[in-house]
Amino acid sequence: MSAEGGLTTTGYIQHHLTNLTVCSDAARDAAGHCHGFWSFHLDTLVISGLLGIVFFGLMAKVAGKATSGVPGGLQNFIEMVVGLVDQQVKDTFHGKSALVTPLAITIFVWVFVMNAMDLIPVDFLPLAAGAVGIHYLKAVPTTDPNLTFAMSITVFCIMIWMNLKVKGVGGFLHEVFSAPFGIKLAPVNFIFRVVEDIAKPISLALRLFGNMYAGEMVFILIALLGIWQLPLALPWALFHILIITLQAFVFMMLTIVYMSMAAESH
Amino acid sequence: MNINATLIGQAIWFAVFIWITMKYVWPPLQKAMADRQAQIAEGLAAAERGKHEQELAAKRSADALREAKEKSADLVAQAEKRAQQIVEEAKGNAKVEADKVVAGAKAEIEQEVERAKQQLRERVAELAVAGAEKILRKEINASAHADMLVALKQDL
Numbered sequence: 349m350s351a352e353g354g355l356t357t358t359g360y361i362q363h364h365l366t367n368l369t370v371c372s373d374a375a376r377d378a379a380g381h382c383h384g385f386w387s388f389h390l391d392t393l394v395i396s397g398l399l400g401i402v403f404f405g406l407m408a409k410v411a412g413k414a415t416s417g418v419p420g421g422l423q424n425f426i427e428m429v430v431g432l433v434d435q436q437v438k439d440t441f442h443g444k445s446a447l448v449t450p451l452a453i454t455i456f457v458w459v460f461v462m463n464a465m466d467l468i469p470v471d472f473l474p475l476a477a478g479a480v481g482i483h484y485l486k487a488v489p490t491t492d493p494n495l496t497f498a499m500s501i502t503v504f505c506i507m508i509w510m511n512l513k514v515k516g517v518g519g520f521l522h523e524v525f526s527a528p529f530g531i532k533l534a535p536v537n538f539i540f541r542v543v544e545d546i547a548k549p550i551s552l553a554l555r556l557f558g559n560m561y562a563g564e565m566v567f568i569l570i571a572l573l574g575i576w577q578l579p580l581a582l583p584w585a586l587f588h589i590l591i592i593t594l595q596a597f598v599f600m601m602l603t604i605v606y607m608s609m610a611a612e613s614h
Numbered sequence: 615m616n617i618n619a620t621l622i623g624q625a626i627w628f629a630v631f632i633w634i635t636m637k638y639v640w641p642p643l644q645k646a647m648a649d650r651q652a653q654i655a656e657g658l659a660a661a662e663r664g665k666h667e668q669e670l671a672a673k674r675s676a677d678a679l680r681e682a683k684e685k686s687a688d689l690v691a692q693a694e695k696r697a698q699q700i701v702e703e704a705k706g707n708a709k710v711e712a713d714k715v716v717a718g719a720k721a722e723i724e725q726e727v728e729r730a731k732q733q734l735r736e737r738v739a740e741l742a743v744a745g746a747e748k749i750l751r752k753e754i755n756a757s758a759h760a761d762m763l764v765a766l767k768q769d770l
Contacts, residue, residue: 454635
C-alpha cells in the first residue's frame, strides 16, 4: 500500500482506476465529477500522445537517415521490428496497398509501448503526478476503453474504405447481400454481415482493454499486499511482458486479417 | 466504462501516427531494406562471377603454359636439327675441300714425277751417251750410232 495511508482498500483501487478528466463547468456535477460525452481523459490523451510522438518521432528520425549499407544498432532494431510486421502483412495480406503495412506497424509499436506502461510500478506515476498537484492519473492508456475503441473504430472505417476501394460500391453491396447464402436470402445475409462486421471492432477493442485492465488490476491488488508485493510483483511483471507483446501482436494481426478479408472478394 | 470525447481525441492521435508511419517511417526503411537486399544479391552474384572468371583464367593460363612449352620444345628440336645440318654441311664442305687439296697435291706430284721422269730421261740419255762415248771413244764414232740412240730415247 502506498503512502496514502488514509485511504481504504476500495478507495485506493478506485483512485487508481479513475482517469484525470476535464470538462466544461456545465458538464460538472456538484461534487466536481464530469458527466456526459463532452469530457476528456487528459491522462490517456497526453500519455498515449507523448508515447506516440516520442517513438514514432524516433522511428521517423532513424528512417530519415536510414542507410542501405551496414545499419547502426538502432536502425537495425527498428528494421527488425518493422521487418517482422511486414512479414506478417506479406504472409496474410495479398492485395496491393500502401496503407496496410504502415497501419500494422503503427498498431504494433503504439499498442506495445502503451501496454509497456504497465511495467512501471503502479504507484510511481500517480504519486509523482500527485506531488505536482494532479490528483488522478491512470498511467496505462490501453486500460481506457476510449483508446481501444478509438483504434478499433478507426480500423473498422479503414476496413469499410478498403472494401469500397477494392470492390466498388456495387461489388461491396452485392457481397453484403449475397454472401454467404446467395441473393435469395438477402435479408439473412445482410443481418449476418452486420453482426459480423460490428463484432470486429467491438472484439478488437474489448480484447485489448480487458487484458490490460485485468493485468493492471492484478498489479494494483499485488501492491495492496504490503511487504508481500515484493516476491509477487516481479513474476507478474515478467509474465505481463508476454501479455503486452501478445496483445499488441494480436491487435495488429487481426487488423491485417480484417484488411485482407476486405481486399478479397468472396 | 465511460465512453466520452476522449474517443475522438484518440482517433485523431491514431490517424496522426498512421500518417507519420506511412509518410516518414515505412517508405525510407522499406527502400533501405530493399536496397540492401539488392546490394547483397549483387555482391553474391559478383562473387560467383569472379569465381567463374578466376576458373576461366586458371584454365587459360594453363593452356598458355602448355602451348608455350610445346612451342619451346619445337624450337629446341628445330635448333638441334639446324645445328646438325650445319655440322653436316661443314663436314661435307671440309671433305670436298680436302679432296680438292688432295687431288691438287696428287696432280702436282704427278707433274713433278713427270718432270723428274723427263729430266731423268734426258739425263739417262746423256749418261748413256756419255757412258757410250767413253766406251765407244775407243771403238766407235758417236755420229754413226746417233739413229740408234734416238730410237732408244723414244723407248724410255
